[in-house]
Amino acid sequence: MTVARISELDRRTTQSGKANTGRWLLEFERQEPMRADPLTGWNGSRDTNPQVRLTFPTKDAAIAYCEKRGLSYHVVPAPPVRLKLQAYADNFR
Secondary structure: EEEEEEEOOOOOOOOOOOOOEEEEEEEOOOOOOOOOOOOOEEEEOOOOOOHOOEEOOOOHHHHHHHHHHHEEEEEEEEOOOOOOOOOOOHOOO
């Protein structure tokens, strides 16, 4: 059974504004374990579902997508954003 993980997209480290926030990401969890290739030693798998990443404008749209296609899912809440407020003068103390 394919399991989907729905999570809110995090802001980039360099992003200070709130544009493009509130978008939700749907990713599929790996069904097969990674295995080392005997020739190169690289890790790989025949499972291509983890390569699929879908974005949705709302959490409800992502849930509706899963329910329409009969996918089991779980929602991962976004961690709270912590702001470190400091004055510019604090850089010189």
